[in-house]
Amino acid sequence: MGICKIFDPYPKENKEDFFDNDEVLDEIIKLIEGKFWPLLVGPKRTGKTSILKILSKELEGIYVDASGVKTLRGLGNMLLKNSLNLKLKVDLKVISIELTKRPVTAIQELLSNLDSKVIFIDEAQNVASPWFISILSVAYNTSQVKFAFSGSMIGLSKIISGKSKKAKFKGRPIVEVNINPWDDNTSIQFLKEGAKRCSINIAEGEIEDAVRTYRGIPGWLTYYGNFRSLGYPHDRAKQLVLNIARNIIKDEIEEFGEIEKTIIRALTLVERARWGDLKKVTEALLKREINDSSFTHALNQLVNARVVNKKVGDNTYSLIDPLYKEVLSTPY
Numbered sequence: 353m354g355i356c357k358i359f360d361p362y363p364k365e366n367k368e369d370f371f372d373n374d375e376v377l378d379e380i381i382k383l384i385e386g387k388f389w390p391l392l393v394g395p396k397r398t399g400k401t402s403i404l405k406i407l408s409k410e411l412e413g414i415y416v417d418a419s420g421v422k423t424l425r426g427l428g429n430m431l432l433k434n435s436l437n438l439k440l441k442v443d444l445k446v447i448s449i450e451l452t453k454r455p456v457t458a459i460q461e462l463l464s465n466l467d468s469k470v471i472f473i474d475e476a477q478n479v480a481s482p483w484f485i486s487i488l489s490v491a492y493n494t495s496q497v498k499f500a501f502s503g504s505m506i507g508l509s510k511i512i513s514g515k516s517k518k519a520k521f522k523g524r525p526i527v528e529v530n531i532n533p534w535d536d537n538t539s540i541q542f543l544k545e546g547a548k549r550c551s552i553n554i555a556e557g558e559i560e561d562a563v564r565t566y567r568g569i570p571g572w573l574t575y576y577g578n579f580r581s582l583g584y585p586h587d588r589a590k591q592l593v594l595n596i597a598r599n600i601i602k603d604e605i606e607e608f609g610e611i612e613k614t615i616i617r618a619l620t621l622v623e624r625a626r627w628g629d630l631k632k633v634t635e636a637l638l639k640r641e642i643n644d645s646s647f648t649h650a651l652n653q654l655v656n657a658r659v660v661n662k663k664v665g666d667n668t669y670s671l672i673d674p675l676y677k678e679v680l681s682t683p684y
């Protein structure tokens with residue numbers, strides 16, 4: 353049996369394979385048509401890349417994955433590569449040569465020739481430097497080019513939305529769009545729809561258990577559905593997803609500093625806690641005191657990275673991804 357598209361573990365590229373209960377695609381298209389530049393912000397594995405890829409196909413735009421891009425020249429090269437099949441008035445060879453010497457000018461030249469194309473930049477935090485902001489400003493003032501971004505890391509939205517002291521993007525047509533995990537009902541619908549399309553049977557109780565286990569994270573639900581569609585029974589499928597999660601989550605945690613890592617560990621113990629209690633547990637694990645501002649800073653980093661959720665109302669903090677707890681509390 354082949355892989356059913358709705359449970360395909362790669363980012364989706366076609367609208368039909370994307371489960372869109374909230375019509376998030378339409379909302380983003382509307383923003384782009386209204387000349388706003390959406391910035392998708394959300395926890396890992398919630399479909400940001402899928403959304404950008406699908407929309408770039410639907411709107412005949414240009415998709416650029418900036419996750420491996422370190423420099424503006426690198427970004428320019430990717431843009432150029434993805435523009436090769438377009439009919440442009442400008443000679444791309446000239447731009448290519450210019451890129452090696454003056455990347456900012458070259459990118460500006462390229463953008464000014466892209467008419468009203470939409471450029472989708474995934475993981476934009478990698479290229480969000482002051483130079484990048486200036487390129488956006490020039491594009492905004494002198495061309496019809498539009499952008500949409502994603503970035504789940506810290507710093508990006510601050511720079512782009514002009515809250516950073518170092519670099520400000522003055523035009524500010526950027527609108528943050530939060531991509532959230534699904535609620536229980538949407539998760540149930542997703543698994544049911546997938547089971548139907550893949551002609552498999554997932555029992556009610558198994559669906560309930562999966563929904564509880566993956567707490568609305570589309571990526572984990574997709575992996576689970578994919579293993580089920582390959583014929584694995586419920587428990588084995590869960591085990592296989594957890595094995596994958598173990599490697600992925602280990603790497604994600606490594607990106608953080610010592611205090612952030614310890615806060616994550618603390619949250620696997622207490623599930624949900626207010627600032628003061630969370631600080632105490634973190635200090636106990638760390639076996640030293642942390643000053644208030646360092647603790648707040650670390651906690652905010654985790655909130656900005658959408659690893660930790662701060663619940664408005666009772667001001668409690670909790671981990672967004674339920675598998676962080678499972679991974680950290682079981683031996684490797």
Ligand SMILES: Nc1ncnc2c1ncn2[C@@H]1O[C@H](COP(=O)(O)OP(=O)(O)OP(=O)(O)O)[C@@H](O)[C@H]1O
Nearest residue numbers: 361362363370371396397398399400401402570571
């Ligand atoms: N709405 C959806 N319908 C179907 N599958 C989805 C949906 N959203 C996400 N997925 C699946 O979940 C996984 C993660 O999606 P994707 O890579 O697009 O998310 P992401 O937010 O870009 O993740 P990351 O932050 O790790 O880059 C993929 O397997 C994708 O196919």
Ligand SMILES: [Mg+2]
Nearest residue numbers: 400401402474
């Ligand atoms: Mg992604």
